Amino acid sequence: MKKVIYPKIGGVDSIEILDVEEPRASDGEVVVRVHRAGINFADLMMRQGLYGSNPDFPFTPGYEASGVVTSLGKGVEGLELGDRVIAMTGFGGYSEKVSIPRSRVFKLPDSVTFDQAAAIPVTYGTAYHMLFHLGRISPGDSVLIHHAAGGVGTAVAQLCKVAGASVVIGTASAPKREFVESIGVKFVDRESEDFVKVCKDMTDGKGVHHAIDPVGGRNLMRSYKATRRGGKVYFFGASSAVKGDKRSIISAFRMWLNTPKFNPIKMMSSNKAIFGVHMGLLDDSTIFEGHLTALSKMLEDNEIDPIIDSIWRFERVAEAQMHMHDRKNRGKILLDFAPE
Ligand SMILES: NC(=O)c1ccc[n+]([C@@H]2O[C@H](COP(=O)([O-])OP(=O)(O)OC[C@H]3O[C@@H](n4cnc5c(N)ncnc54)[C@H](OP(=O)(O)O)[C@@H]3O)[C@@H](O)[C@H]2O)c1
CATH class of the missing domain: 3.90.180.10 (Medium-chain alcohol dehydrogenases, catalytic domain)
Structure with a gap:
């Protein structure tokens, strides 16, 4: 074989x-x-x-x-x-x-x-873990996602609909505008637009309830800024470390260097939370099994596809x-x- x-x-x-x-x-x-x-x-x-x-x-x-x-x-x-x-x-x-x-x-x-x-499993399992398990997303919440057109991004968009989110904002590259809008997400061009401003503009200046960041580097601090007081940031990837198909040590080092070190005292006064998420390293496998069971029901009920x-x-x-x-x-x- x-x-x-x-x-x-x-x-x-x-x-x-x-x-x-x-x-x-x-x-x-x-x-x-x-x-x-x-x-x-x-x-x-x-x-x-x-x-x-x-x-x-x-x-x-x-x-x-x-x-x-x-x-x-x-x-x-x-x-x-x-x-x-x-x-x-x-x-x-x-x-x-x-x-x-x-x-x-x-x-x-x-x-x-x-x-x-x-x-x-991986895309929806991760999206479910962040939004439902950690984030306890509620109807009316607002959400920011990067790579909105990708595997996890499209899963987040569908789960936001299930949860009754009011606003979903997604960054992606320019040719994906039409696609991102077709899945009910406000498109933000990741190169030429300021997603922090769009998040504030669409939430009466407050920022989003949930910011989902698989980019890392400088992007993570901007995702934090796009989040309202009392909001939640989920850090779950480091795509900015990758440049093309060959390894770039410079990009990887820049991502590591630019990834912010958060100040817990500032976080306390703004009531913001930051979750680190790595589904492959969850200690308790029953958590993921629970997610799969919930997702299987959503699939059967045609809530996700x-x-x-x-x-x-x-x-x-x-x-x-x-x-x-x-x-x-x-x-x-x-x-x-x-x-x-
Ligand atoms: N922590 C966890 O447990 C976990 C689980 C699943 C996924 N993730 C993370 O979530 C992110 C999305 O994963 P996925 O599997 O669903 O992938 P994906 O979003 O389907 O795939 C790639 C997309 O990412 C964007 N992108 C951003 N930087 C890129 C780069 N340097 N090279 C190529 N594409 C880049 C591109 O879209 P645009 O540029 O158009 O946005 C591309 O189409 C990844 O960072 C991944 O590591 C983490």
Whole structure:
């Protein structure tokens, strides 16, 4: 069987596809024949050695994969051969087959497609965690999101509708204006417009209730300024560390240097909160399982429906990742590993 490998730190041209032996299900494990694997921005950062919490090279990336159960290890209960599932692989999802612990495999309702399943966990799970679990978003709240047209951005837009948010403001690059407006978000050109001003203008000068920042660097302090007294800022990514598909130590260093060190005394007097969010490092897995259960219900009730930008055959993984590097995606990018 085939799997994608990151052999070492590198650009998209470093990615390899290897022929390897099929995995066997150890005790308590399940082998899943993958149909779709989600691509996340974190996968690009890992390839550049900028992520910090990935396995040592060489390794196979891929947090999430949908597919069919083909083998069950000893002691596995509640699943049968042929079941359609979503596998929270952690790493290794970019593969025709994966073997993972039973606790990370969830049966799919009949109505949920493989595309929907692979597009939901990381993006919607993260968005749900911030807005609902940490943020306790209420009807009428206002929200700022960056990369509004991307995987997490489109998930945030849909969850804001579910929550009854009054205003959702989103930054993205210029060609995405029409798309961002079509998902009910006030578009702000990330290059030429001042999102702090737009946030203030649209909230009677107060600022937004929730500012969701996956950019880091100087952007984070501006997101804080765009937030009202009593508001919440969520810091959950460092996209400003990335410049093109090859690692740029200068960009990474600039991001680190410019990321603000907040003063708790000032935060106290403004009643503002800053959450650091890393879904891959949540200690309590039941929290994420709860999010998936809530999201599954929203999907069945047609309250959310992931926007798929494109699906690429896995042999074209380098082009698929380049599509994200080039800031072209509108919604989620998936890899197709289904048997032909
Ligand atoms: N902490 C967590 O647990 C967690 C979980 C999920 C995602 N995240 C973070 O959330 C962000 C979005 O993730 P995603 O997977 O949904 O990706 P995404 O938003 O679908 O993908 C990339 C988009 O980001 C924008 N972008 C900004 N800087 C970029 C750069 N240097 N290179 C390429 N594109 C850049 C581009 O759109 P525009 O320039 O048009 O806006 C691009 O289309 C990432 O920072 C990611 O690390 C964090």
